[in-house]
Every structure is written in structure tokens, then in C-alpha cells.
Amino acid sequence: MQAEKFSYDNTTVRNFAYATFIWGFVGMLVGLIVALQFFIPELNFIEQATFGRLRPLHTNAVIFAFVGNGIFMGVYYSLQRLCKARMWNDTLSKIHFWGWQLIIVAAAITLPLGLTSGKEYAELEWPIDIAITLVWVVFGVNMFGTILTRRERHLYVAIWFYIATWITVALLHIVNSMELPVSLFKSYTVYAGVQDALVQWWYGHNAVAFFLTTPYLGLMYYFLPKAANRPVYSYRLSIIHFWALIFLYIWAGPHHLLYTALPDWAQSLGTVFSIMLIMPSWGGMINGLLTLRGAWDKVRDDVVLKFYVVAVTAYGMATFEGPLLSIKSVNAISHYTDWTIAHVHVGALGWNGFLTFGVLFWLIPQMFRTKLYSRKLANIHFWLGTLGILFYAIPMYWAGFTQSFMWKQFTPEGILKYPNFLETVTAIMPLYITRSFGGFLYLLGSCFGIYNLYKTIRQGSFLANEEAEAPALEKNYETHSSEHWHRWIERRPVQLLVFSLIVVAIGGVVEFLPTFLIQSNIPTISSVKPYTPLELEGRDLYVREGCYVCHSQMIRPFRSEVARYGDYSKAGEFVYDHPFQWGSKRTGPDLAREGGKYPDSWHYNHMDDPRTMSPGSIMPPYPYMLDNDLKTQSTAKKIRAMQTLGVPYPAGFDKIAVQDLEKQAKKIQANLKKDGIECSEKKEIIAMIAYLQRIGTDIKAEPVASSTKP
Amino acid sequence: MFSFIKKYAETIQGIEVYPKIAMFFFLVVFIGMVWFALRADKKYITELENLPLD
Numbered sequence: 001m002q003a004e005k006f007s008y009d010n011t012t013v014r015n016f017a018y019a020t021f022i023w024g025f026v027g028m029l030v031g032l033i034v035a036l037q038f039f040i041p042e043l044n045f046i047e048q049a050t051f052g053r054l055r056p057l058h059t060n061a062v063i064f065a066f067v068g069n070g071i072f073m074g075v076y077y078s079l080q081r082l083c084k085a086r087m088w089n090d091t092l093s094k095i096h097f098w099g100w101q102l103i104i105v106a107a108a109i110t111l112p113l114g115l116t117s118g119k120e121y122a123e124l125e126w127p128i129d130i131a132i133t134l135v136w137v138v139f140g141v142n143m144f145g146t147i148l149t150r151r152e153r154h155l156y157v158a159i160w161f162y163i164a165t166w167i168t169v170a171l172l173h174i175v176n177s178m179e180l181p182v183s184l185f186k187s188y189t190v191y192a193g194v195q196d197a198l199v200q201w202w203y204g205h206n207a208v209a210f211f212l213t214t215p216y217l218g219l220m221y222y223f224l225p226k227a228a229n230r231p232v233y234s235y236r237l238s239i240i241h242f243w244a245l246i247f248l249y250i251w252a253g254p255h256h257l258l259y260t261a262l263p264d265w266a267q268s269l270g271t272v273f274s275i276m277l278i279m280p281s282w283g284g285m286i287n288g289l290l291t292l293r294g295a296w297d298k299v300r301d302d303v304v305l306k307f308y309v310v311a312v313t314a315y316g317m318a319t320f321e322g323p324l325l326s327i328k329s330v331n332a333i334s335h336y337t338d339w340t341i342a343h344v345h346v347g348a349l350g351w352n353g354f355l356t357f358g359v360l361f362w363l364i365p366q367m368f369r370t371k372l373y374s375r376k377l378a379n380i381h382f383w384l385g386t387l388g389i390l391f392y393a394i395p396m397y398w399a400g401f402t403q404s405f406m407w408k409q410f411t412p413e414g415i416l417k418y419p420n421f422l423e424t425v426t427a428i429m430p431l432y433i434t435r436s437f438g439g440f441l442y443l444l445g446s447c448f449g450i451y452n453l454y455k456t457i458r459q460g461s462f463l464a465n466e467e468a469e470a471p472a473l474e475k476n477y478e479t480h481s482s483e484h485w486h487r488w489i490e491r492r493p494v495q496l497l498v499f500s501l502i503v504v505a506i507g508g509v510v511e512f513l514p515t516f517l518i519q520s521n522i523p524t525i526s527s528v529k530p531y532t533p534l535e536l537e538g539r540d541l542y543v544r545e546g547c548y549v550c551h552s553q554m555i556r557p558f559r560s561e562v563a564r565y566g567d568y569s570k571a572g573e574f575v576y577d578h579p580f581q582w583g584s585k586r587t588g589p590d591l592a593r594e595g596g597k598y599p600d601s602w603h604y605n606h607m608d609d610p611r612t613m614s615p616g617s618i619m620p621p622y623p624y625m626l627d628n629d630l631k632t633q634s635t636a637k638k639i640r641a642m643q644t645l646g647v648p649y650p651a652g653f654d655k656i657a658v659q660d661l662e663k664q665a666k667k668i669q670a671n672l673k674k675d676g677i678e679c680s681e682k683k684e685i686i687a688m689i690a691y692l693q694r695i696g697t698d699i700k701a702e703p704v705a706s707s708t709k710p
Numbered sequence: 711m712f713s714f715i716k717k718y719a720e721t722i723q724g725i726e727v728y729p730k731i732a733m734f735f736f737l738v739v740f741i742g743m744v745w746f747a748l749r750a751d752k753k754y755i756t757e758l759e760n761l762p763l764d
Contacts, residue, residue: 082761156761222762231759236747243743247736510732
């Protein structure tokens, strides 16, 4: 068989590598800023830098910019070598690279501007969602083109992980991003309330699974053996790892909604599959760690292996903790607290961060035909990073437990021991400070890493096209008569793609269909009415400011929560919520029964400067809402959009919507005047007050304090 | 066994078969994988696991 000559494309890999560490730095820096905002509220100094807007920027930057570019860097390098073929099309590689960077820039501009869909980890608005879809398709075509023109018959397990990643992320992104545009940067999700929550966390959980985990497992299966210069511990285990993992992961989403208004059966399903997940996850972790069997002496000297060992260990810890957190009794303690934050950062800083830097420290010297500039600097980076993870995670575990137990504590007389939510925040302030120190250490370590990579790049000479040769595949492959069916699929990437899709689609279908089809799953409550136009505008402001990142709107059926917040939340209360705003973290108190708790003037002053009403509060101030005029140009359009989505406004209501809005605004203005506050009825704050006073009042027995209610 | 699902979903006909199908499908795939992985011949596995090191 004659060998064919070809070359590997290193340029695209290098570009993705640069993007990885540049965006990584940006994402971590924003992370540090939001961590500082917890105890220096003055850092919320302008509208665009308030916590509610920066936090989505941090999560999106780390997940989609840092890890996203890390995935593409690793895939573009390993796929070419494993397929013994150049990436299928250089132009597609370029479009993929620049397209993804443009999406990141668009996100970095729109999120601080408050242009958000209000769904966690899927905040980007519809034009960017479409761009993501297109670029993702370009990536898929390029990847499949490469696989189909490969010179190696068998698909190594890393490639299976890449294929499953591609198809599942496509499915998740498209299903979760179904939205009805109102304007260029405003849309409403087509799902409402409980359904939206289910779809969102099916997406959210599997974004962790198929964006932060499966592609990185693919990288682990390629780069770990490469760096250790020995094959993976057990290839047989990797086969089981792959199928079990992609099969189980997709079912586990509802564990984010335990004790919420989600139907019980869906919660239980999520729990069962989450607990089962520990087996494939630990199978993979053990497979990674044992690859170093007999080579542990190398770990002492090889800094790349050090990063891998901590990364895989962090993966093991996070995937042990995940199932633990899915047990309802544990979740009752952990949910809405900083425990979750600790959990995700063990994953993000340890698993993703350290694996990425391990790959970078191996890959950059390879492509620049040189050695790593300084082993010493890499070691400093390693230790700063490791300490950073500890200083981050331990205080957050502590804070999570402290706060949760304070929330639940009753006095012997049977009343809440800490009735003022603020007490439970100020109690953990030292832990927030320690956490930000951990974040600072990690960022500092990364700066050493980036400097080290920069110097390595400067001292080397880049090999843009790496020459290689391999024989082409025989056209007519003779199969062995006794061949097993799995060997058949290993040679057929398209079939592998289809089977992966079937496997992940089953989980989604079983979860969604009953919720979508069965009326009894979401009992309707006759007193629950659509929002008035002013309340709807106020709700959009609530979404714009990202209030959901700190405030939940979901009271769980616990004595402690009912005593603190009011009647627990019912599924039927959210049927007109596009999007749902249940939240996932309580840095501030739950708002599900906020309506009527305080007079309008309290909210006015509180939004202007939270510390005047609640000394010691860490909420950002929103003085600009007192100055900005509420834009009502698209109010009618919003009402029509809601009607399209099935919200029962009377026919023709869109035409009188603004009139109705002004009428309600005047009432609130009059209310404020009674308390000595002079304010135009046209300001944003009026809509915000209208919404806050509405939340959770539909099924409240008592009349509400705000007199604007009909 | 699946009473927790039935309680909420009994208004859809044949709903209880959903999780059973899913569990069955999972077990078939999983057992098939384990069976294959354990039976695969050593030479073939060695060839595959050395792919990254070529």
C-alpha cells in the first residue's frame, strides 16, 4: 500500500490555544470582580457592571470562551492525528475559529448591556443563538469531513466522545433556545413555568455533561496517554465508560429542581439516574489515574502530568459530589447555598482549568518545536492554582452549611431563630472574602502560566503544517466472519452519531413528553391571571438586571421556608412565566411571595440604595432605574408575542396595553407621593415596583398592601 | 415499582411503559457493551489503545 503524503494543520490549533488562554484570563478576571462585589458593593458602580449582569458574563466566558476554545484546540489537534488526516477544510476551520470568537465578543458586549434571555448558561439573545447554531454546524461538518476522509480505520474512543458532544450540544442548544423574538435583542422563550424549568435544567445539566465533561474526557483519553507515553489503563473500560455515561447523563437534569413545583415523578427520575452516574464517572476517573500505573515517578518531574492528576482527581470529587447532591435530603441542605458554588468550582477550576493548562503546556512546546520555557514557573502556577482551588472551595462549603442551617434553625418557641435573612449573609462574609482570595491565587497562577506560554512561544519556531504520511484506507474492507457488532459501529462514524443521538434523545423524550402532554401535571389555578402590561415590563427589567442570579422565586415545602417566605410555590402559579425565574441561588432572600410585603415606597428607596433600607445589604444599587424612562414602544408587541405563546389576554388588548400601563403607573406614583416621594410615572422604577408587588399575590389569601391591585 | 410516576401520569394511556422501556433499553445497551468489552480479543484492544501513541 502506497503511503500518501499530507500535513496536519497546526495554525487553527494554535489560534484556538491563544483564544483559550486569553479568554480564560478574561473570564477568571470577571470572576474575581464578581467575587469582590460580595463584600465591596461599591464595585457595582455602573449599570453595566452590576453583579446581575457580570455574573452571567463570568459563567459564559469561562464555559463557552475558555473551555469552549479549549475543546476546539484539543479536538483539532487530536482528531487530525487520530484520523491520520488534515482537517477536512481549511476555510471551514477559519470560519469556525473566527465565528466562535465573534460570538464571544457579541456575548461580552450584550450581557453587560442587559440583553439577556434570563435562562442560566443560555442567556444570549436569539441572533447570537442562531450564530452559535451556524458555527456549531460548521464545526460538525469539518469534523465529520475529517472523520470520513480518515486514513485510520478505527475510531479511537476520544473521537466517540467528540461525536457525542457535537450531536448532544446541538440538540440541547436548539431545544432550549426556542424563543419568539420581539425585537432584535429581545425574545421570550416558548416554554412557560414548570416546562421552561424542566427544559432549562435538562439543558443546564447537560451543558455541564456535554460541554464541560464529555469533550474533556475525549481530551483526557488522548492527551493523558500522550503525556505519560503509555496507553490508557483499560480500553475496555473506556468503551463501557462512554456508553454508560452518555446514556445516563441526559436523564439527570431534574436533580436541579428537587423540592420545587416540578412533578414528583420527574424529580425521582432525575435522582435515580444521578446516583447511577457515579459508576461511569468513577470508571472514567479510575481509568485516567491508573493510566499512570508504574509511572508515578514521572509525576514528580513532569508538570504536565501534575496538572492532569489534579484535574482527574477533581473530576472524581465533583462526580462523587454530584450524585450526593442529587439525594433529596442532601439537596434540601445544599440547594440555593454556596455549596453548589463550591461544587461547580471544583469542576471548573480543577477539572476543566487544570486539564486545559496541562494540554497547553504539552501542546505549545510541540507545535513550536521547543521546550517549555520554565519548569519552575509552571510549578509555581501549579501550586498557586491548587491552593487557589482549596481556598475557593473550602470556605464555600463552610458558607453553604452555615447559611443553610441558619435558614432552617428554629427557637424552642417554634419561631425562626434568624428571621432576618441579612443575618445569614453577614455571618458568612469572612468566607466570601477568603473565597475571593482563592480566586485571586488561581488567577495569579494562570498569569504565571500565560507568561510561561508566551515565553515558550517566543523562543520556539512555529510549525504551521506538520508533514505526515499514511496509506489510504482500503476501499473494500474485509470483515472477519466472527466480528462483533460493536466493531462494526466503531468503523462507522455516521452510525455512531445516529446511535448517540437516539441514546440521548430517549432520555429527553421520556422526561418532556409527560410534562408537555398531561394537563394534570400542572394543575391550573383559576386565580392566576396574566401580568398587566406594566408588570410585564417590570418583569422584563427584572430579567434584564439578572435578579435571578441572587434571588429565587421558588418556596420549597419546608416548614422553615413557609415560615420565612409564605405559602410554598405551586406549579400552576407559573403558567404565564416566559421565562421562568425560579433561580438557583439565594444570595438574597426568595421573592416568590414578595408582592405586598412592603409598601411601594420601601421598594423605591431600596432599589435606589439597598443599604438605606437594609443596613449591611450587599445588593447592588439601581439608582438609574429612578432616572431612566420606561420604554413602551414595544409593549403592544410584547402583548401580542405573549398571546402567540398562549397567554390569554383578551383580543385587541395590545391596542390598549400602553393606556392600561399608564393607568397603573399613575396609581403607583400616587402611592409614592403619599409617602413623600415625588417621581414621574414614566420611570423604570414604577414598572419594577409593579412587578415586585405582583409576585406571588395571585394565590395569597390576604389582601395586598399595594393599592394598585384591582 | 413505578408508582411514583403513575400517581401523576395516569391520565396518559400506557405511560407506565415509558420508564420500563427506557430501563430495558439501558440494560440491553449496557450489558451488550460490557459483554463486548470483555469478549473483545486482546490484539484488537492493544491496536486500539495504541492509536494515540502512533
